[in-house]
Amino acid sequence: MKSIKNINSYQILLMSITILLLTPIQEIKAQCGNSTNQAERDLWATHNCWWDFVLWQYKAYRMSSGDWNGWGFQDACNINRPYPKAVNASYLLTYGLNENLSFQWHGTIDYRRAGEAWSSPNHNQMHYIPSTSTAWLALAQKRWPGEDRTQMGCLLFQATSGNGNPASRAGDYVHEGWHHWQYKRNYSGHMDGPIGACTLGAGGCDWYYWHGVGAYAFGEMHKYTTDGQFFHSPNQAQVEFLCDVAESSNSFVPASVRTIARSEANQRLANRFRNAVGYRCGDPRPW
Amino acid sequence: MKSTYKIILCLSFFMFIMACDDKKKQEVQDNNPPPKQSENPTTYQKAERTELTSTTVKEFIQWSSGSDLKEREEVRREITKASKDEEVLKLLFEEFERVYIEDVGYSLIVLSIIGELKNPAALPQLEKIIYKELPEQEEKFHSGLTKRDFVEMLSSKAVECAAYLKTKASNRSVLNAVAQHPSNAVRSSAIDAYLFNNDDSEEAKKALREVVQENELHLIDRVRFLRNSNEEEFDRNLSLYYKAHPDQVAPEPGPPTEESREKDSIKVVRPIQPPKRKQ
Numbered sequence: 001m002k003s004i005k006n007i008n009s010y011q012i013l014l015m016s017i018t019i020l021l022l023t024p025i026q027e028i029k030a031q032c033g034n035s036t037n038q039a040e041r042d043l044w045a046t047h048n049c050w051w052d053f054v055l056w057q058y059k060a061y062r063m064s065s066g067d068w069n070g071w072g073f074q075d076a077c078n079i080n081r082p083y084p085k086a087v088n089a090s091y092l093l094t095y096g097l098n099e100n101l102s103f104q105w106h107g108t109i110d111y112r113r114a115g116e117a118w119s120s121p122n123h124n125q126m127h128y129i130p131s132t133s134t135a136w137l138a139l140a141q142k143r144w145p146g147e148d149r150t151q152m153g154c155l156l157f158q159a160t161s162g163n164g165n166p167a168s169r170a171g172d173y174v175h176e177g178w179h180h181w182q183y184k185r186n187y188s189g190h191m192d193g194p195i196g197a198c199t200l201g202a203g204g205c206d207w208y209y210w211h212g213v214g215a216y217a218f219g220e221m222h223k224y225t226t227d228g229q230f231f232h233s234p235n236q237a238q239v240e241f242l243c244d245v246a247e248s249s250n251s252f253v254p255a256s257v258r259t260i261a262r263s264e265a266n267q268r269l270a271n272r273f274r275n276a277v278g279y280r281c282g283d284p285r286p287w
Numbered sequence: 288m289k290s291t292y293k294i295i296l297c298l299s300f301f302m303f304i305m306a307c308d309d310k311k312k313q314e315v316q317d318n319n320p321p322p323k324q325s326e327n328p329t330t331y332q333k334a335e336r337t338e339l340t341s342t343t344v345k346e347f348i349q350w351s352s353g354s355d356l357k358e359r360e361e362v363r364r365e366i367t368k369a370s371k372d373e374e375v376l377k378l379l380f381e382e383f384e385r386v387y388i389e390d391v392g393y394s395l396i397v398l399s400i401i402g403e404l405k406n407p408a409a410l411p412q413l414e415k416i417i418y419k420e421l422p423e424q425e426e427k428f429h430s431g432l433t434k435r436d437f438v439e440m441l442s443s444k445a446v447e448c449a450a451y452l453k454t455k456a457s458n459r460s461v462l463n464a465v466a467q468h469p470s471n472a473v474r475s476s477a478i479d480a481y482l483f484n485n486d487d488s489e490e491a492k493k494a495l496r497e498v499v500q501e502n503e504l505h506l507i508d509r510v511r512f513l514r515n516s517n518e519e520e521f522d523r524n525l526s527l528y529y530k531a532h533p534d535q536v537a538p539e540p541g542p543p544t545e546e547s548r549e550k551d552s553i554k555v556v557r558p559i560q561p562p563k564r565k566q
Contacts, residue, residue, distance in 0.1 A: 039392035042353040045331035052562040055321055059559065064319045077328030084329075095564045102518050119555040137431030155431055162391045162437040175430050186543035190429070199471060203429055207537035210529055212522030213512070228539045234430070247514045251356040258356075259399060260392040263440045264432065270472035271436075275535045276503075278528035279510045279521075284447040284480040286402025287351075287363050 032071075032132065032154040034080045039165040041079070042254035043088055049077035050091075057090045062117035062127035071130045082130055082157040089169035090115070096170070096253050097244055099218070104248040105240035107218025114177030114221075114237060115170070121222040123180030124148055130157075137163055138172050140179035148183060150176045167245055167261040175238040181222060182234070189234070196274035206233035208273040235272045239265050243281040339365050339400070341374040344382065352396045366403040376404060380412050388437040395444055402448025409448070410457055416445035417464055417473065436472075443476035450480035458485075466498040474499075478506045505532045 036044075047053065054076055057063075063086065065073050072081025079085065093115050097108050110122075119125040126148035131139075139151045155161040156169050163172075179189055190203045198205035209231040216223075216230070224231045232240075245253065246262035265281040334349035336358075351362045369375045383397045398416075401409055419442055425433045432440075446468075450461045464477040478495060485491035495507050508531055510524040529536050 037390040037392055038352050038396065041331050044329065045333050045353060048330045049325075049328050050562075051324065053564075056559065056561050058319065058322055059556075060561065062319075062556075065322070066319075068322075074323045075325045076322035077325040079329040083322065094561050100515075103514075103516055103521070105512075116558070118558045119551050120558070124551045125555045136429040139429065153431075160389045162388060162434075163431050165392050167392075168432070172430060187540065188544070197471070199424065201424060207540075209537045209540070210525065212518075212525060214518045214522055224540075226540060226542050228537055231537075231540050238430075243512055247512055249356065254353045254355065255359075255362070255399075256352040256392045256396050259395045263391075263395055263444065266443065266476065267432065267436050267440050267472055270475040271439075275537050276505055276532070278508070278525050278532070278535065279512050280475075280479045281512050283511055283513055284450065284476065284483045286444075286448050286451050287359070287366060287399045 032082055032130075033158040033160070033164070035159040036079050036085075037159040037165055039167060039254070039256040039260055040085065040088060040159065042256045043092060043166045044079045046252050046254065047091055049079075049084065049087075051077075053091060053094075054087055057087050060116045060118065061086070061090060062125070064127065067127075067129040082152075085157050085164070085166070085169065086128070086152065089166045089173065092166050092245065092253070092257065093170040093173055093241075096249050096257075098248055098250045100248050101218065103213060104218075104244050105213060106216060106221045106244065109219045110216075110221035111174050111241050111244075114181065115173030123177060123184050126150060126180055128152055138176050140176040140183070142180075142183040148180055150180070165257075165260055167242065167257050168264055170245070171238045171242045171261070171264065174241045175234045178232060178234040178237040181232075181237075185224075191274065193274070197271070197276045198274045199271040204272065205274050206235040206272060208236050208239075208269075208275055208277045209233065210278060235268055239268045239272075239281075242268075246282050336361070337365075339369040339372075339375060341372065341378060344375060344378045348382065348393070348396060348400065351400060352393065363403060366400055367405075370404045370406055373406075373408060376401065376406050376409055379404075380409075383416070388434065388441065391437050391440060394441055398441065398444045398448055402444070402451050405452060407452055407454050407457070410452060410454070410460065413445045413449045414460055417442050417449065417460075417468070421470055439470045439472040442468075442470065442473045446473055446477045447480040450477070450484045453484050462494065462498050465495060466500070471503075474503065475506055478503070479509065479511070482507070483511075505535060508532070 068083050072078060072083035075081055076084055093111055097104060099108060113120040113122040117126050117128060128150050131151040131153050133153045134155055137153050137155050141149050143149065155163045156172060158164040182189060191205050192202045193200045193205035195205055209228045211230060242261045242265035246258050246265060249258055262282040269277045333353050337343050337346045337350050339347040354362050379397055379401050383394055386394050419438055421438055422434045424435050446461060446464050449457045461477050461481045465474055465481065468474050468477065478499065481495060482491050492507050496504065499507065508528050510521060510528060
């Protein structure tokens with residue numbers, strides 16, 4: 001029998017990796033709160049877990065029972081749980097805009113392509129998994145070999161986190177989806193701040209590549225030119241979506257969802273971009 | 288040399304295991320069982336329309352929060368009817384303080400009602416909200432909003448409410464915020480709100496130029512993205528902003544650093560359309 005002394009460090013490394021990969025990972029129970037906030041309830045009341053949509057959503061976002069068990073996948077109409085909250089945000093992204101061809105940053109098809117998981121002109125096929133991390137909101141991950149993915153962090157589901165509402169969650173689908181757009185084309189992600197008008201720290205800042213509201217036909221948001229005339233950064237794509245929710249939503253979208261979408265859009269416009277952006281979202285009349 | 292081979296061997300093995308694991312996961316996903324219905328599904332009903340009185344404040348918040356776009360004018364009318372009711376104002380501020388950043392969406396709705404009341408008595412409390420202490424900015428918080436963002440969002444809403452009062456005192460207060468508020472987000476909102484409530488007049492722009500921080504002068508020239516605006520007019524004005532402030536145009540991103548990987552490296556699933564929503 002081979003003595004333990006004869007096993008070198010490479011073999012130990014090899015064995016450790018093998019053991020790690022072959023050990024079944026215990027299901028981590030969701031620790032991301034078990035309640036809802038006002039905007040979540042208001043939006044949920046407009047569909048109350050429309051089952052046909054749920055049955056489409058899990059395919060469109062490639063959310064699998066293996067990843068989402070323990071997160072509400074087996075209790076999919078309980079809005080206190082993370083998975084139904086993910087469905088609620090998908091509902092807003094899929095039906096929330098009124099498709100005003102003459103005054104909307106981009107069409108629903110553009111935002112859907114960013115958020116949905118299947119392969120599209122926007123990005124390669126990916127899938128979504130939940131995470132108990134509170135160190136970040138979400139993470140788009142480029143992976144090789146294998147499929148790209150987006151990890152959705154706890155704060156997206158915590159009712160009191162401020163990020164845990166359907167407008168922010170849907171905005172984050174677009175934001176992370178735009179990282180996948182970058183991965184497909186090999187563009188890099190955020191830059192470190194504070195820098196210019198951006199007050200965030202490490203990895204918190206983007207450029208805003210301005211374009212007119214009529215510059216893109218619906219369905220063409222993924223197109224770009226290397227001179228920046230047609231180009232989007234992740235925060236920019238997210239802000240344009242949020243601003244469209246605030247100002248170009250379908251009538252059924254509740255006031256709480258429109259209000260928080262506008263507020264988040266303007267907050268990001270004020271401090272997530274290195275250059276100062278030439279517009280504000282919505283008017284400042286209180287109601 | 289031997290160790291290099293061993294490292295390569297280890298890495299290859301590791302990637303092989305990863306690839307097998309991922310392929311298995313993908314197969315599982317492609318034959319993914321559907322989610323399960325809850326035994327007790329959550330259902331909410333839209334709140335009933337109600338008047339705004341001192342006994343119905345919470346019910347009114349519920350109704351207005353869930354109200355749709357067609358009800359906007361109706362909500363405004365109901366708020367206006369209560370504009371002189373000091374008790375309503377007091378209860379709304381109490382509700383705001385009770386919830387604050389625990390539910391930012393709710394607090395924004397409460398502030399929206401407070402602002403729409405247009406009651407000058409609200410100014411001192413609005414100022415307290417505008418100048419709430421700002422938490423330190425959190426580091427490394429990819430894509431998310433931070434606690435500081437939430438405080439700033441509510442302070443920004445409060446400054447918009449103050450500007451809507453359109454009194455001498457409120458105008459002075461908003462100009463003070465433009466000049467010296469420690470948050471750039473709140474200053475940005477204050478500039479926009481001051482202009483909006485002073486009809487975007489040249490006089491208002493002049494008043495702002497006298498107090499605005501020098502590196503924020505360009506914020507006076509921004510345009511507003513508003514529902515049903517005229518596309519050509521918006522695009523023309525946005526273009527004028529960037530012509531006047533070429534230093535705010537982003538630099539060319541240039542070509543990507545590496546060759547792009549246009550094709551999926553894995554088997555892809557054909558997209559299907561979402562069900563048609565009933566109106």
